[in-house]
Amino acid sequence: MKTPNPLGAIGRARFPLGAPDWPSGVDRPPPERKVGLDYDHEWSRRYPARLLRAVMLDNVTRPLAQFVAPRTVRGDEYLRLLEAPVIFAANHASHLDTPLLLTTLPARFRHRTVVGAAADYFFDRRWKAALWSLSLAAIPIERARVNRRSAEIATDLLREGWNLVIFPEGGRSPDGWAQEFRGGAAYLSVRTGAPVVPVYIHGTRRILPKRDEAHPGGSGTENRGRPLRRAPVTVVFGAPLGAADGEDARRFGARIERAVEVLAREVATDWWAARRSPQDAPGALRGPDAVAWRRAWALGPPAELERANAWPDVRLARVTARRRARRG
Amino acid sequence: MSPRPGFVLEVDGSTPPTLFWDGEGFTLERLPEGSRIIYAPEPLDALKDPVGAIRHALAHPIGDSEPLAALLRPGMRLTICFDDVSLPLPPMERPDVRQMVIEEVLDLAAAAGVDDVVLVAALALHRRMTEAELRHALGDRIYEAFAPHGLLTQHDAEDPENLVHLGRTAEGEDVEINRRAAESDLIVYVNISLVAMDGGHKSVATGLASYRSLRHHHNPHTMRHSRSFMHAPSSELHSSNWRMGRLIKESGVKVFQIETTLNTDTFPSQFAFLQRREWEWTLKDRVTYAATAKALDTVPAKLSRQVFHSIRAPHAMTSVQAGEVEATHELALASVWRQQGVVVEGQSDILTMGLPYICPYNVNSIMNPILVACLGLGYFFNMYRGKPLVRPGGVLIMQHPTRPDFNPAYHPSYIDFYEQVLSETTDPNEMHKLFEESFATDPWYVHLYRTGHAYHGVHPFYMWYWCAHALEHLGRVIVLGGDPGAVRRMGFSPASTMADALEMAKDVVGPSPSLTHLHTPPILMADVQ
Amino acid sequence: MKALVFERSMPRMAASRLASQLGSGRGTRVAPLRLVETDPPPCPGDDWHLVTPSLSGICGSDLATIDGRSSWYFEPLVSFPFTPGHEVVGVLGADGSAADGSALRAGARVVIQPVLGCRARRIDPPCPSCATGRTGDCENTAFGHLSPGIQTGFCADTGGGWSAAGLVAHESQLYAVPEKLSDADAVTIEPLACALHGVLGSPITEDDVVAVLGAGTLGLATVAAITHLSGRGLIASPRVTLTGARYAHQRALAREFGASAALSPEHLSAAVRRHSRSMALRGPSGARLTGGADVVFDCVGSSESIEASLEIVRPRGTVVLIGMPGRANVDLAPLWHRELRLAGAYAYGTESVRGTDRPTFELAIEAVAAMGTGRLVSATYPLERFEEAVAHAGAAGRRGSVKIAFDLRATHRGGRR
Numbered sequence A: 001m002k003t004p005n006p007l008g009a010i011g012r013a014r015f016p017l018g019a020p021d022w023p024s025g026v027d028r029p030p031p032e033r034k035v036g037l038d039y040d041h042e043w044s045r046r047y048p049a050r051l052l053r054a055v056m057l058d059n060v061t062r063p064l065a066q067f068v069a070p071r072t073v074r075g076d077e078y079l080r081l082l083e084a085p086v087i088f089a090a091n092h093a094s095h096l097d098t099p100l101l102l103t104t105l106p107a108r109f110r111h112r113t114v115v116g117a118a119a120d121y122f123f124d125r126r127w128k129a130a131l132w133s134l135s136l137a138a139i140p141i142e143r144a145r146v147n148r149r150s151a152e153i154a155t156d157l158l159r160e161g162w163n164l165v166i167f168p169e170g171g172r173s174p175d176g177w178a179q180e181f182r183g184g185a186a187y188l189s190v191r192t193g194a195p196v197v198p199v200y201i202h203g204t205r206r207i208l209p210k211r212d213e214a215h216p217g218g219s220g221t222e223n224r225g226r227p228l229r230r231a232p233v234t235v236v237f238g239a240p241l242g243a244a245d246g247e248d249a250r251r252f253g254a255r256i257e258r259a260v261e262v263l264a265r266e267v268a269t270d271w272w273a274a275r276r277s278p279q280d281a282p283g284a285l286r287g288p289d290a291v292a293w294r295r296a297w298a299l300g301p302p303a304e305l306e307r308a309n310a311w312p313d314v315r316l317a318r319v320t321a322r323r324r325a326r327r328g
Numbered sequence B: 001m002s003p004r005p006g007f008v009l010e011v012d013g014s015t016p017p018t019l020f021w022d023g024e025g026f027t028l029e030r031l032p033e034g035s036r037i038i039y040a041p042e043p044l045d046a047l048k049d050p051v052g053a054i055r056h057a058l059a060h061p062i063g064d065s066e067p068l069a070a071l072l073r074p075g076m077r078l079t080i081c082f083d084d085v086s087l088p089l090p091p092m093e094r095p096d097v098r099q100m101v102i103e104e105v106l107d108l109a110a111a112a113g114v115d116d117v118v119l120v121a122a123l124a125l126h127r128r129m130t131e132a133e134l135r136h137a138l139g140d141r142i143y144e145a146f147a148p149h150g151l152l153t154q155h156d157a158e159d160p161e162n163l164v165h166l167g168r169t170a171e172g173e174d175v176e177i178n179r180r181a182a183e184s185d186l187i188v189y190v191n192i193s194l195v196a197m198d199g200g201h202k203s204v205a206t207g208l209a210s211y212r213s214l215r216h217h218h219n220p221h222t223m224r225h226s227r228s229f230m231h232a233p234s235s236e237l238h239s240s241n242w243r244m245g246r247l248i249k250e251s252g253v254k255v256f257q258i259e260t261t262l263n264t265d266t267f268p269s270q271f272a273f274l275q276r277r278e279w280e281w282t283l284k285d286r287v288t289y290a291a292t293a294k295a296l297d298t299v300p301a302k303l304s305r306q307v308f309h310s311i312r313a314p315h316a317m318t319s320v321q322a323g324e325v326e327a328t329h330e331l332a333l334a335s336v337w338r339q340q341g342v343v344v345e346g347q348s349d350i351l352t353m354g355l356p357y358i359c360p361y362n363v364n365s366i367m368n369p370i371l372v373a374c375l376g377l378g379y380f381f382n383m384y385r386g387k388p389l390v391r392p393g394g395v396l397i398m399q400h401p402t403r404p405d406f407n408p409a410y411h412p413s414y415i416d417f418y419e420q421v422l423s424e425t426t427d428p429n430e431m432h433k434l435f436e437e438s439f440a441t442d443p444w445y446v447h448l449y450r451t452g453h454a455y456h457g458v459h460p461f462y463m464w465y466w467c468a469h470a471l472e473h474l475g476r477v478i479v480l481g482g483d484p485g486a487v488r489r490m491g492f493s494p495a496s497t498m499a500d501a502l503e504m505a506k507d508v509v510g511p512s513p514s515l516t517h518l519h520t521p522p523i524l525m526a527d528v529q
Numbered sequence C: 001m002k003a004l005v006f007e008r009s010m011p012r013m014a015a016s017r018l019a020s021q022l023g024s025g026r027g028t029r030v031a032p033l034r035l036v037e038t039d040p041p042p043c044p045g046d047d048w049h050l051v052t053p054s055l056s057g058i059c060g061s062d063l064a065t066i067d068g069r070s071s072w073y074f075e076p077l078v079s080f081p082f083t084p085g086h087e088v089v090g091v092l093g094a095d096g097s098a099a100d101g102s103a104l105r106a107g108a109r110v111v112i113q114p115v116l117g118c119r120a121r122r123i124d125p126p127c128p129s130c131a132t133g134r135t136g137d138c139e140n141t142a143f144g145h146l147s148p149g150i151q152t153g154f155c156a157d158t159g160g161g162w163s164a165a166g167l168v169a170h171e172s173q174l175y176a177v178p179e180k181l182s183d184a185d186a187v188t189i190e191p192l193a194c195a196l197h198g199v200l201g202s203p204i205t206e207d208d209v210v211a212v213l214g215a216g217t218l219g220l221a222t223v224a225a226i227t228h229l230s231g232r233g234l235i236a237s238p239r240v241t242l243t244g245a246r247y248a249h250q251r252a253l254a255r256e257f258g259a260s261a262a263l264s265p266e267h268l269s270a271a272v273r274r275h276s277r278s279m280a281l282r283g284p285s286g287a288r289l290t291g292g293a294d295v296v297f298d299c300v301g302s303s304e305s306i307e308a309s310l311e312i313v314r315p316r317g318t319v320v321l322i323g324m325p326g327r328a329n330v331d332l333a334p335l336w337h338r339e340l341r342l343a344g345a346y347a348y349g350t351e352s353v354r355g356t357d358r359p360t361f362e363l364a365i366e367a368v369a370a371m372g373t374g375r376l377v378s379a380t381y382p383l384e385r386f387e388e389a390v391a392h393a394g395a396a397g398r399r400g401s402v403k404i405a406f407d408l409r410a411t412h413r414g415g416r417r
Helices: A006-012 A047-068 A076-081 A097-104 A126-136 A148-159 A184-192 A249-268 A271-276 A292-298 A314-327 B050-059 B097-112 B131-149 B201-207 B220-224 B236-250 B269-275 B283-298 B301-309 B325-340 B369-380 B412-421 B428-434 B436-440 B443-451 B459-466 B468-473 B484-489 B498-509 C010-022 C060-067 C072-077 C183-187 C189-200 C217-231 C248-256 C265-276 C303-312 C333-337 C360-371 C383-394
Strands: A071-074 A087-090 A113-118 A138-141 A163-166 A196-202 A233-237 B007-010 B018-023 B026-029 B036-039 B077-083 B116-122 B152-154 B163-168 B174-178 B186-193 B255-262 B317-323 B341-344 B348-356 B390-399 B476-480 B493-495 B515-519 B525-528 C002-006 C033-037 C048-057 C088-092 C109-112 C167-170 C174-176 C209-213 C240-244 C261-263 C280-283 C286-289 C293-298 C313-321 C341-344 C350-353 C356-359 C377-381 C403-407
Touching: A047 A097, A047 A126, A071 A097, A076 A233, A087 A097, A087 A184, A087 A249, A097 A113, A097 A126, A097 A163, A097 A196, A097 A233, A113 A126, A113 A148, A126 A138, A138 A148, A148 A163, A148 A184, A163 A184, A184 A196, A184 A249, A196 A249, A233 A249, A249 A271, A271 B097, A271 B131, B007 B341, B018 B390, B018 B515, B026 B283, B036 B341, B050 B097, B050 B255, B050 B317, B077 B097, B077 B201, B097 B116, B097 B131, B097 B186, B097 B255, B097 B317, B116 B131, B116 B201, B131 B152, B163 B236, B174 B201, B174 B236, B186 B201, B186 B325, B201 B236, B201 B325, B220 B236, B220 B428, B220 B459, B220 B468, B236 B325, B255 B325, B269 B283, B317 B325, B325 B341, B325 B525, B348 B369, B348 B498, B369 B390, B369 B412, B369 B459, B369 B468, B369 B476, B369 B484, B390 B468, B390 B498, B412 B436, B412 B443, B412 B459, B412 C261, B412 C265, B428 B436, B428 B459, B436 B459, B459 B468, B476 B498, B484 B493, B493 B498, C002 C383, C010 C060, C033 C383, C048 C109, C048 C183, C048 C377, C060 C383, C088 C183, C109 C167, C109 C183, C109 C189, C174 C360, C183 C189, C183 C360, C183 C403, C189 C217, C189 C350, C189 C360, C209 C217, C209 C265, C209 C303, C217 C240, C217 C248, C217 C360, C240 C265, C248 C261, C261 C265, C265 C286, C265 C293, C265 C303, C286 C303, C293 C303, C303 C313, C303 C333, C350 C360, C356 C360, C377 C383, C383 C403
Parallel strands: A071 A233, A087 A163, A087 A196, A113 A138, A113 A163, B018 B348, B036 B515, B077 B116, B077 B186, B116 B152, B186 B255, B341 B525, B348 B390, B348 B515, B390 B476, B476 B493, C209 C240, C209 C293, C240 C261, C293 C313, C313 C341, C377 C403
Antiparallel strands: A196 A233, B007 B036, B018 B026, B163 B174, B255 B317, C002 C033, C048 C088, C048 C167, C048 C403, C088 C109, C109 C174, C280 C286, C350 C356
């Protein structure tokens, strides 16, 4: 049975209530498709949208993120000493990174930060573009290369005093290790003078990894195939960086990557050890230069949430006992 | 607008009532016409780039010292000592200056390949810091990197294994300090000079010392001859520390001193009115004052204490200097004076003050009556250079509820001091003779100091000695709004209203007395001429 | 002549017990205590004499009796109806002789040693205790030609101190009061004798830490006894004597009587800990000491005070109960584990002091003269106002007083108030 549809009723109503008919003598222009880099997202930084986003970030996204990904934050105390605009350059392993990072920022930054998002992925449909603009203040960025249009958008916003979250890898990690950093963050910093705060996010892949569509059941199943698996995460902020005199974007970009690498090492060991390990130590960020299984192996066991009622795992205990018996 | 200097206001008919702190609360009091009110200078501007300033200080040391980087080499023993939870007040917003400085020091040490690094909280006979306090002072990263390996230690003045006797000064003072520090190739001392008393040789010679060493300058005689202990040249306390510091240097212990100073930006924006001059209170300030005062009146003391102790001050660094101890300290002192100095003409018959909820020894805790006395008669009274703000034989009126409440975990010996010593005598010399030894060597206090978070058994005596100069100088001490039992136990007089207090004061100093009010915090140092 | 009489009435005892829950001494109106018109008790024999009380104190055990809190243990050792009052100074009615054999003239001031032992009960040969002078431990207080009664003031035949009519006392009970002592001094001889007995029986040695719990009449008398005896070299001098006293006036008196420190009871344990340089453990009732005082005198006798005493005494130390206890609920684990001695100290008799035997009362008379314990008497009442008097005694500490007594002097002179 069909339910009465009020919108349908309007649709059926005659002009001026209903839509006018197009006169047959006039050419119909091709419909404008303002998506991707051309998407007009300015509305998302104006009042109603901004207020709605702030309310959502603080009251919905933040508690949700806190529940799914209980976090340890390090180095955030230094953010107090910074003035907007700031570019936050983070490694990228999961869709969760953006809401996590946004909700970790102090309120002073949180509500005045835009997020660089892949134009071809997040802005390919109007509804998707609108959704991400509204909920996360996303702006479209061309990920393949430094695109003039996307650079202009970001530069203008930085100059207006907006902070920017950017993932210089250009996309989520396919295997848990970071990919090469691209020059976007460094380029924007050099152009605007905004400092770059390196950020390392650890553990989001255990919650919501990038799925390998080509090999279902292969890479990207760290969350054991569940839509979301709760796990602890760590967000580490580094000291702000600025391009040195005469340093170009490429070299500065490499320095940003090294800074994130030190943060990654800090998570793997501790702050002091990270400082003392040699510069050419095996990559904590990019992983060992080896075959896929060894790279996967090097990721280590997943971090588990401590459960309040942690019964001993009987099966595991039995296996260990058996092994011991065999050895003995 | 650049910060305005402090000044002395003369009260006339148009002067609004004056803010008096009252422990976990405050009141507005109208002072008699002709009274003087000393206002602190406004907070100085913060250093634009504190981390950059620290790096610069480490690379450009003061006095006879090489840059820190040049003092670091692989294979050396490096000990980084830092001031404990008693500084700054209130605890500052993150990042604490100690964290900022030590991270830079460690960065240099890492770059130089130094492996043997130990951090020591230089707490002398203070209580050990809790994990949360250490994390706050040093940051989580340093805590997590050093604490699990036992490399973040707290000075233990009662561990004979970990003390070394370096010798005696010409005056016969024992110098006994932390063994790890003394046997290191380099001590880096990270200090916060919140007031003019802090820093210099006092950092190592007091912060890392044992009771055997401290008793030479923490005694009634020294404190009576420190006028004031906030002004090193006239302070016997400092002379003694300087002798010890020089002996430490001569015995081959190398100290690289890093002194930082903070501005007096003491209260966060919701309490902004506390550091504004009353006639400049905006509508918002007045509303906040009324609402806060009312709320504090109605909630239980425990809750208001919690509210106040959760305050984190927006203190910002005004200077950082490093290098040789004495030269560095000189510079730091200049910065302290630049922030806190106020010139005052002459003494008065009566000095009034409102005492806040916090002093160096009750961070995250209760301000017990002994600490009330110490804050008023020890610290605030001594915030002068030249001569005291009140004439000899004058009267001090201080406002504080002075409830006989104690924190049994932090201040166990204070309870016994209050019940068993103050009930016998309030004379610093007499208690020094009769009781100090037995408290200092009491095995239970030693146990609590070493394994818990208790101040050392002898600490309440030091608090009382801190008052010795004021007790000798003053004709009477009146505690406005204080618990009568506790106030009388300490040998002071309780008064319930300002008018009563002034009448009582007149009995001592005569009719139509002159009156000065010390409007603090924010902290100020009176240069009395 | 008027006298107060305590009768055996179960419903009234129950009622007063109930009323005393509101506070000691509050149940006098319903207690079986009445003011009656009576004649002096008949003399049981030639060696008995009439004594007309001048002052007669209200003791803790009297209060317990009136409150109905007294232990049932004493049930066979008293006889009803009796006139209470065993702290008595009075005037001798006829010529006689004192306990030490000296002659006493009629009208002499005497103080009564109230224990009714074998001699008073005409039992010969006396019990082993009385034979050695330890009259307090007499085994025959329910036998002989007198009705049962451990002391004057609990016996139906002798009368008691709370009487204007007078009481009869055996010669062995009489001690002359020296001229220099006032009546107030003399009325404190009996409690001071109790304290002396307890202190002399305790193992105080040189350099000990001694604690006294409670600073009512007995507690203060104990402090005075320690000071007096150690001052004369009759016992070893303890290093410190610490007193737990709830009220400020008690603390001041304790200091006057020579306590090294007087503290409110909740701080006593801390002071004992500090002076004995012991450690502390967290126990169910607060801090429990690992060491503690060498000797503790419990001058309260409640479950709480006994428990507190056991927590502040050192291993193998001694707790002396000077205050009268009753049924108590006490954890005895520390007694067992720390091998403590829990000793009672009742009344008086003969004390062996530095090798010589002396009656406790003689020592007490000297001590009262030396220490001036008469100042403990805070208020006196005529018999007619006995309800007020008992209520005052029940709340003595809270009302800033120590010893409350009945003043019967006005009545002897024939006047009425």
